[in-house]
Amino acid sequence: MAWYNKIGNDFDTVISSRVRFARNISGYPFASKLSGEGAKEIISKVSDVYLGEGFTKIDFSDITNTEAASYVEKRYVSREFAIKKTPHALLMNETTGSAIMICEEDHIRLQSILPGLALNEAYKIACQYDDLLDRALEISYDEKLGYLTHCPTNLGTGMRASVMMFLPALTMADRIGVLASQLSKIGLTIRGMYGEGSETKGCLYQISNQVTLGMTEEETLKKLSDVISQINEQERKLRSSIRGENLERLRDRILRSEGILRYAHMMSSEELAEHFANIRLGIALGITANISYAMLGNILIETLPATLTLSLEENPRGEAERDRARAEYIRKALC
Amino acid sequence: MAWYNKIGNDFDTVISSRVRFARNISGYPFASKLSGEGAKEIISKVSDVYLGEGFTKIDFSDITNTEAASYVEKRYVSREFAIKKTPHALLMNETTGSAIMICEEDHIRLQSILPGLALNEAYKIACQYDDLLDRALEISYDEKLGYLTHCPTNLGTGMRASVMMFLPALTMADRIGVLASQLSKIGLTIRGMYGEGSETKGCLYQISNQVTLGMTEEETLKKLSDVISQINEQERKLRSSIRGENLERLRDRILRSEGILRYAHMMSSEELAEHFANIRLGIALGITANISYAMLGNILIETLPATLTLSLEENPRGEAERDRARAEYIRKALC
Numbered sequence: 001m002a003w004y005n006k007i008g009n010d011f012d013t014v015i016s017s018r019v020r021f022a023r024n025i026s027g028y029p030f031a032s033k034l035s036g037e038g039a040k041e042i043i044s045k046v047s048d049v050y051l052g053e054g055f056t057k058i059d060f061s062d063i064t065n066t067e068a069a070s071y072v073e074k075r076y077v078s079r080e081f082a083i084k085k086t087p088h089a090l091l092m093n094e095t096t097g098s099a100i101m102i103c104e105e106d107h108i109r110l111q112s113i114l115p116g117l118a119l120n121e122a123y124k125i126a127c128q129y130d131d132l133l134d135r136a137l138e139i140s141y142d143e144k145l146g147y148l149t150h151c152p153t154n155l156g157t158g159m160r161a162s163v164m165m166f167l168p169a170l171t172m173a174d175r176i177g178v179l180a181s182q183l184s185k186i187g188l189t190i191r192g193m194y195g196e197g198s199e200t201k202g203c204l205y206q207i208s209n210q211v212t213l214g215m216t217e218e219e220t221l222k223k224l225s226d227v228i229s230q231i232n233e234q235e236r237k238l239r240s241s242i243r244g245e246n247l248e249r250l251r252d253r254i255l256r257s258e259g260i261l262r263y264a265h266m267m268s269s270e271e272l273a274e275h276f277a278n279i280r281l282g283i284a285l286g287i288t289a290n291i292s293y294a295m296l297g298n299i300l301i302e303t304l305p306a307t308l309t310l311s312l313e314e315n316p317r318g319e320a321e322r323d324r325a326r327a328e329y330i331r332k333a334l335c
Numbered sequence: 336m337a338w339y340n341k342i343g344n345d346f347d348t349v350i351s352s353r354v355r356f357a358r359n360i361s362g363y364p365f366a367s368k369l370s371g372e373g374a375k376e377i378i379s380k381v382s383d384v385y386l387g388e389g390f391t392k393i394d395f396s397d398i399t400n401t402e403a404a405s406y407v408e409k410r411y412v413s414r415e416f417a418i419k420k421t422p423h424a425l426l427m428n429e430t431t432g433s434a435i436m437i438c439e440e441d442h443i444r445l446q447s448i449l450p451g452l453a454l455n456e457a458y459k460i461a462c463q464y465d466d467l468l469d470r471a472l473e474i475s476y477d478e479k480l481g482y483l484t485h486c487p488t489n490l491g492t493g494m495r496a497s498v499m500m501f502l503p504a505l506t507m508a509d510r511i512g513v514l515a516s517q518l519s520k521i522g523l524t525i526r527g528m529y530g531e532g533s534e535t536k537g538c539l540y541q542i543s544n545q546v547t548l549g550m551t552e553e554e555t556l557k558k559l560s561d562v563i564s565q566i567n568e569q570e571r572k573l574r575s576s577i578r579g580e581n582l583e584r585l586r587d588r589i590l591r592s593e594g595i596l597r598y599a600h601m602m603s604s605e606e607l608a609e610h611f612a613n614i615r616l617g618i619a620l621g622i623t624a625n626i627s628y629a630m631l632g633n634i635l636i637e638t639l640p641a642t643l644t645l646s647l648e649e650n651p652r653g654e655a656e657r658d659r660a661r662a663e664y665i666r667k668a669l670c
Contacts, residue, residue: 245655252600252662259598265587320580327587 002074003097004301007293008116012284013232015164015204015297018075019122019221020111021130022149022158026138030150031086031103039087039103046102047091049136050129055091055100060084069306075113077101096125105150106158108133115297117228119161119221146213153210157217162208163228168281169238170231171203179231187211188227202273202300203281207231239285254282258291262334266320267327269305276300291334299333337409338432339636342628343451347619348567350499350539350632353410354457354556355446356465357484357493361473365485366421366438374422374438381437382426384471385464390426390435395419404641410448412436431460440485441493443468450632452563454496454556481548491548496556498563503538503616504573505566511540514566522546523562537608537635538616542566574620589617593626597669601655602662604640611635626669634668 003016024030025045028038047057060068060082068082076099077090084104091100101109110133112125133139140148147158154160170176180190189210207228209220242250257278261267280296282288301307303326309315311329316322338351359365360380363373382392395403395417403417411434412425419438426435436444445468447460468474475483482493489495505511515525524545542563544555577585592613596602615631617623636642638661644650646664651657 248600248655248659255598255600256595259594259596260591261594262598263590263594265590266583320583324583 002094002301003113003115004074004297005294006115007297008114008118010117010232011115011293013166013235014117014228015166016113016115017118017122017161017163018111018113019119019126019159019161020109021126022106022147022154022160023108023110023130023133024140024148024150025107026140028107031105031107032150034086034103036087042107043087043089043102045137046100046108046133047089049132050091050093050100053093053129053132054095055093055098058090058092060088060090066306066309070304070310073304073307074301078104078109080104081109097122098125098129100129106154117163119163119225119228123161123217123221154212156211156213156215157220159212159217159220160208161221161224162206163224165205165207165228165231165235166203166277166280167205167231167235168203168277169235169242171277173238175234176205183207183227184210186223186227188224203277239281250281250285251287254278254285254287258282258288261330263331264327266323267303267330268319268323269303269326272300272303272326272330295333299330302333303329337429337636338448338450339409339632340629341450342632343449343453345452345567346450346628348501348570349452349563350501351448351450352453352457352496352498353446353448354454354461354494354496355444356461357441357482357489357495358443358445358465358468359475359483359485360442361475363442366440366442367485369421369438371422377442378422378424378437380472381435381443381468382424384467385426385428385435388428388464388467389430390428390433393425393427395423395425401641401644405639405645408639408642409636413439413444415439416444432457433460433464435464441489452498454498454560454563458496458552458556488545489547491546491550492552492555494547494552494555495543496559497541497543498559500540500542500563500566500570501538501612501615502540502566502570503612504570504577506538506612508573510569518542518562519545521558521562522550523559538612574616585616585620586622589613589620589622593617593623596665598666599662601658602638602665603654603658604638604661607635607638607661607665630668634665637668638664 008014025042028034028042031039051057071077071090072079072082076092078101081088081101081104086103088101088103091102097113099111110126110129112122114122142148146156149155149158167176170179176190183190187210188207190205190207192205207224209224257275261275261279276296279288279291280293283291283293302311305322308322308326308329312325316325360377363369363377366374386392406412406425407414407417411427413436416423416436416439421438423436423438426437432448434446445461445464447457449457477483481491484490484493502511505514511525518525522545523542525540525542527540542559544559592610596610596614611631614623614626615628618626618628637646640657643657643661643664647660651660
């Protein structure tokens with residue numbers, strides 16, 4: 001069962017928690033300088049470490065662009081990884097929410113993703129897989145700089161911890177900008193759903209550590225957790241302060257979103273993101289009765305363009321046909 | 336059962352047919368010059384004619400403004416009648432769809448309204464009640480000018496025959512303007528739902544004869560019927576010509592309207608008119624499966640501001656509260 005079909009702690013405000021490590025194997029140049037042969041060697045060596053551990057391997061040379069794009073949509077790989085021309089592969093273990101990109105920017109990008117607020121749990125899982133790596137292969141490490149990575153922004157722990165938050169009340173109150181500048185002062189960053197540069201849709205924001213050097217992993221996780229709990233409090237306080245006519249109007253907006261999702265014949269991803277936000281807030285406020293977080297989370301991911309296309313018998317001809325297929329998926333999923 | 340809860344012939348394009356006669360009693364000045372006493376005498380005389388015929392009498396001096404406004408919304412009386420300060424009364428017979436305004440502009444305004452295309456039937460009913468009047472009272476009549484009426488535009492037959500049409504395809508194709516100028520050339524007129532000057536909402540148009548002098552009642556009805564059947568043909572042809580992507584987009588619009596009506600928490604009359612038009616077209620095209628013409632017709636009338644207010648236990652405080660009551664009425668009516 002995929003991470004986006006499960007629910008977790010603090011699910012009213014937190015979608016998922018993710019920890020990823022960047023690692024490189026000694027004796028090979030970084031991935032950008034690696035020959036095809038070298039890349040294949042690394043893929044083979046890393047696969048050997050994990051294939052006995054419940055992971056399956058997806059060789060990205062063997063899959064279509066749509067399949068690759070679907071892995072991006074499901075947040076198992078980066079956009080850059082999906083479109084790479086040189087050999088690269090993915091190891092996946094859905095049971096533990098873990099995915100390992102081999103030969104992305106670094107030789108190894110190991111991530112664990114869990115539903116809800118579960119940073120420490122995700123960290124534990126990632127560490128466990130990192131230990132396997134350490135035991136089997138020689139990892140590039142410097143006493144002073146820590147893990148050596150392709151990009152200097154990952155030096156040190158090589159760890160990026162991130163939490164995907166759902167912040168409709170802060171968004172409505174126009175407070176994300178202020179939050180972003182506060183976070184940047186303490187070495188954290190907030191971005192739209194699919195990483196840097198992507199638009200903020202559906203009130204989903206990824207909050208992560210910017211700094212990897214001069215700080216332990218535990219310190220980083222502690223700082224992030226503290227901030228998340230403060231943001232949680234702000235968001236919940238704002239939600240519960242909605243009263244009177246404002247609440248009636250919000251209730252109307254939420255219920256209309258439900259009506260539209262249950263009846264529309266065509267639905268774009270952009271429009272869905274809005275309804276997603278309305279209904280997810282509706283569940284949190286007890287306004288939407290017959291839709292669960294799990295149903296909604298599944299719909300959001302499964303109807304993203306590439307993932308939706310893969311689920312169809314025939315490739316949709318054009319956007320209008322895909323929008324109809326999306327609406328149909330949604331109507332059935334909400335039945 | 337009220338006219339708007341029944342269905343009729345050609346109901347895909349025709350909502351209702353109405354025939355009304357303007358009559359005045361000899362020996363009294365027109366209503367505008369009538370004393371309070373004179374008005375009461377006329378009310379009494381006309382009531383005597385009809386009270387044995389299944390009519391009930393509503394004395395407009397005894398009812399609230401909201402009750403009076405509700406009769407306007409249900410199309411039993413004119414706006415002018417509802418707000419008159421001098422004595423005036425309404426006789427109603429819902430079984431035959433008949434209503435008689437006493438002391439409107441003319442002493443007597445007798446109308447019969449039937450669902451769907453039923454001009455001849457409505458005419459027959461109106462004639463039958465007109466005969467009762469003729470037998471009991473002396474009606475102002477001139478050999479040359481016909482029935483004498485307050486306004487010269489009613490001289491002659493004193494008859495206004497009108498058909499309420501539902502013309503979404505002609506509206507979408509922006510052809511109502513052309514139609515209006517064609518109709519005016521042959522002595523017919525097309526107007527928005529509640530008579531002259533009112534806005535065109537929900538694609539509902541009232542088509543009626545302009546001319547009452549120099550033409551028999553039968554000639555008028557024949558001309559109107561012929562035109563209605565031509566408009567019917569145009570509207571249906573246009574509807575059936577909607578295909579491909581346009582049809583998909585229309586289907587989406589129709590189904591969204593259904594979703595919104597079934598889920599919205601607040602609904603204004605203006606917004607309802609749009610959804611009404613979408614869904615009514617949806618029924619005609621076989622797109623909307625679970626809503627009937629009768630349900631929709633009932634909703635349109637019963638949720639008009641004054642009528643809705645009367646149905647509530649407490650007067651709504653402000654428009655927002657009325658919009659919520661309207662949405663609630665709609666949701667229940669569609670269950």
